Amino acid sequence: MLNFPVPYDAETIYSVIARAGVNLAVLSPKQLLDDVFQDRKVVATMDLPCNLNKIAFHLQATGKFSALELIYQHTLFPLYAVFVPEYTRLKAIELMCESSGGTVHMMLGIAASNVKTDGYFRYCKSCLQSQYEHYGVAYWKREWFLPALKFCSEHGELSVMTSSFKEHRHSYFSASDLIGLSVTKDSKRGEIGQKISSKAIELLQIPPITSPSTNQWTAFYKKLASDLSYTKGKNVCHSSIYERFIASLPEASLKEWGLYEGLDSETGWLKTMFRKHRKSFSYLQHLLIWHVFLPELEVKEIIRQVCNMPLNKTKHRPVVEKNLEPSGECLEKRCEWEMIVKKLGVKGARSSNGGGALYAWLYRNDRIYFLAFNAKYKKKENGARVQKVNWKERDIKQTKRLFRLLNDSEANFPKQRMSSNWFLKQLGRDSMIYAYRDKMPLTWQFLNTFSENVVEYQLRRVAKYCAEQERKGNDIKPWKLYREAGLSDQRIRTETRAVLSGLGYIDA
Structure with missing residues (x-):
């Protein structure tokens, strides 16, 4: 595609494609998709677009916009990159370069996250006017579409359009159409939101780095609790952390961001953050903790500290039997277990009343005998099975x-x-x-x-339409045949075309 526009600083890929359509006077959304991607099924995505190899190809003459640079400088991918495992980060980059079919949002945890985006177009009127005065055109900045945060770091709360991304699923809406709107004043309740948005922008500017592991995140937050004297021995004082956290942030803001409900519960996200990390957390959860407990540190310094944490690999302890000679209690437990197993089987014994506790005790204290007995009895059970399905x-x-x-x-x-x-x-x-x-x-x-097959399916639809027209005594018109049978020049198969041509319905 010739004369493809060069992205401005922090401009989204969505905005670049929208400007391309305006510059080349392409009125048809499908034609624009054809020109840019050679694919009419591409979904216009604001936060994590795909097919970026094709965008990089259009910009290759500039010599500086690779697919990786586009991902880190013109999408919201850096918000998630450092918080997911390294293999997930690399896989997401690979999918964003090609066609992903929506997989990227799933694998980064966006679809299941408590931190939601409203799916509507947002903009800052002051920034739009400044862009137009400086560049002669307006564009969508990626910081306007931070999930849950509707704030401009400079001018306060953002304006939100009534139309959503879903309404423009395969079309690109230009930000220049918003020029001329009146400027709003800064919002008072946006003060904390502006501060968090500023930290999010710092996170967006993190260059491509290897993602810290979950063990490193665990070590970082454990060290943070220790440095702040929120520990008692090896245990974290979660109540003290909660009290300081809830006193430092407005309750209304936490509710608006979807992070207040269940915050003080045993399984709340705040407690889970200071425990062993078994999953990734959203960027906003991390930023809120850093805002409260590390207000002076820059985001890049925090990330550097996490990356420098030791990599503690999981160590599997070998099975060691403490007592070679079984004790009286052990013999008693063995007899009790054998009686239940002979009556109910291993699986049934474990789920029986008291069987679970007996299973756990023998596994911990008499493991060699226990595993050998179960394996032997399971073989008998398997050998006695009969085919249940004819x-x-x-x-x-x-x-x-x-x-x-x-x-x-x-x-x-x-x-x-x-x-x-x-x-x-x-x-x-x-x-x-x-x-x-x-x-x-x-x-x-x-x-x-x-x-x-597809040809038979197309011919079946054609036959149905022709039968209806013959029954009504109507003439068969080619354009109406195509419409009613759901055909087009792109989708119709060669064999179907040959049949219709042989019947005289269309030209060969």
């Missing part, structure tokens, strides 16, 4: 059901293509049938014979 009978019954579905479909005319997956979903056992396909040959012979 696969031949099931295969015949399912094939009969499939024939009934096929007969019903001729009258009901399903809208979906009657593929193998469609037939199996009607049965409601698609995953099971895939797993045991070797045991059901009749079922798979039916699917291979009667499943529709």
Whole structure:
């Protein structure tokens, strides 16, 4: 694509593509997707766009915009990069360079996070006016779309449009259309939000680095509690941390950001942050703790300290039997366990009343005997198993059901293509049938014979339309045939086109 615009400082990729459409006077959103990505199915994404290799290709003449630079300088990816494991960071970068299908938001924990974004366009009127005066054009800055934070670090609370990203799913809305709006004053309740937004902008400016491990984050927060004298021996005084945290931040702001509910509970996120890290936390949770307990430190210095924490690898302790000769208590427990197992089996014994505690005691205190006995008895249980499923009978019954579905479909005319997956979903056992396909040959012979391919599906829709028009006595018009049958020049198969041409409905 010629004359693709060069990104401004902190401009989102979304904004760059929107400016490209304005500069080249491309009015059709689909045409713009064709010109930029050569793909009309690309979703216009503000925070974590994909297909960035194609954007880098358009900017290769500048010599400085690689896909990695675009990810770290013009998307919100740095908000998540240092808080996820290194393998997740690298995989997310790989997916953002190509087409991900929405996987990036899932793997970075955005979809399941307590910190949500409202999904609406946000902007700062003062910044827009300044951009227009300086560059002659306005653009979307990435700091305006921080999840949960609706604040400009310089001018206060952001304005929010009534339209959302979903309404512009495959189109790019230009920020220049907002020029001329009146400027709002700074918001008083935005003071704490502005401070946190400033720290978030520092986080956005972190260059590509190896992500700290969960062990390093655990060590960092344990050291932080120790340095602040919020420990008693090796234990963290969570109540003292909570009291200082809740006194330093407005309750209304925490509720607005979705981080207040359950904060004081045993499983609240604040306590979990100062315990062993088994999962990643959102950028806002980290920033709030740093704002309260490390107000003077810059974000890059905090990240440097975390990266310098020792890498403590998990050590597995070897199994050591303390007593070679079983004690009287141990013999008593053995007899009790053997009686329950002989009656209920190993699995049933463990779930029986008192069986769980007995299982745990023997595992800790008499492990060698315990594991050997269970393994021996499990073999007996497995050897006594009989086949519960008559696969031949099931295969015949399912094939009969499939024939009934096929007969019903001729009258009901399903809208979906009657593929193998469609037939199996009607049965409601698609995953099971895939797993045991070797045991059901009749079922798979039916699917291979009667499943529709794309050409057959297209011709079925054409036949339905032609039959309806003939019944009504109407002429068959090519344009209406295409519309009613759901066809287009891009989707129609060569075989379908040949059939329609042979019937005289369309030109060859």
